[in-house]
């Protein structure tokens with residue numbers, strides 16, 4: 001998808017900015033603290049209803065001090081869908097797509113697949129399995145129409161099963177059996193989706209990684225969260241006593257992980273910081289490439305916060321070259337755009353936005 005217009009109001013130090021981004025490459029530059037990341041955050045709010053760096057559920061750090069709400073408007077996609085997201089200090093959020101109020105954030109996410117590469121992206125290698133499950137599920141969500149429904153069934157069944165387990169004994173065996181069967185059935189489907197996706201994804205990942213690094217013997221392996229030789233229903237039956245004793249479900253897709261290795265070692269334990277960044281970038285670019293191949297050329301939007309950090313010029317150049325070959329819309333932030341600008345062959349497709357004390361120039365004259 002493509003963001004054609006963006007109107008930011010009250011996001012951190014950006015009071016009011018209108019941008020008409022380029023179809024391909026957008027370079028957002030300025031001094032430290034000028035508001036560059038806040039532009040990327042605004043795009044994330046527009047496409048996901050939330051920031052990628054704020055942990056406050058009350059929106060208070062995100063909304064400009066002294067204001068009671070922020071709003072981000074945009075025109076997105078081939079038919080220029082009008083999208084508006086507002087967030088208020090009291091925690092009330094509102095999403096509108098083409099004038100209609102929307103309650104499910106997944107409606108926004110469906111419109112625009114967004115990949116973020118920032119300082120937190122390292123978590124994909126060094127963080128908990130939850131980060132890698134989220135990565136995997138992002139990919140499946142955008143290519144498999146039935147995935148969201150199955151994922152929601154798993155969450156609901158797991159929640160109900162765990163709440164029955166929490167009492168420490170089974171007071172209602174019929175309910176317990178019903179939720180266990182529902183959980184196992186939805187989980188098996190979810191697992192199939194994940195496995196199929198990862199098998200297809202791996203090839204694209206290997207190709208992109210080879211363009212960026214000379215790392216040999218790199219492997220990604222999927223662990224589904226229970227014994228691969230048995231059905232989940234069998235495993236849940238066999239471990240019911242443990243589940244009752246501890247009060248939660250031990251096996252299932254909520255324990256899935258992708259193990260990322262170099263030879264026998266965990267990649268995170270052996271790679272340099274720059275190499276880790278290249279692996280993470282390769283994984284994210286491969287998801288964008290996969291989307292293009294398997295979803296009728298659906299375009300991904302890449303938000304790259306301070307791409308040059310930790311990378312030498314040669315590798316930064318290579319990342320830009322891969323991005324240029326993909327059909328994607330790219331937003332990059334940097335302090336000094338000089339060198340970064342040189343890494344693109346077709347300069348005509350680049351727009352520059354200078355951010356200074358929350359003011360964005362290169363914006364629309366209106």
Ligand SMILES: Nc1ncnc2c1ncn2[C@@H]1O[C@H](COP(=O)(O)OP(=O)(O)OP(=O)(O)O)[C@@H](O)[C@H]1O
Pocket residue numbers: 011012013014030031032033034035036037038039060061062063064065333335
């Ligand atoms: N709620 C808020 N209200 C007003 N200003 C804020 C609020 N939250 C953060 N700020 C300020 O807004 C700016 C946000 O900066 P941002 O993180 O977007 O900068 P940046 O250009 O990406 O910087 P860097 O290069 O250092 O990463 C900072 O100056 C910060 O102090």
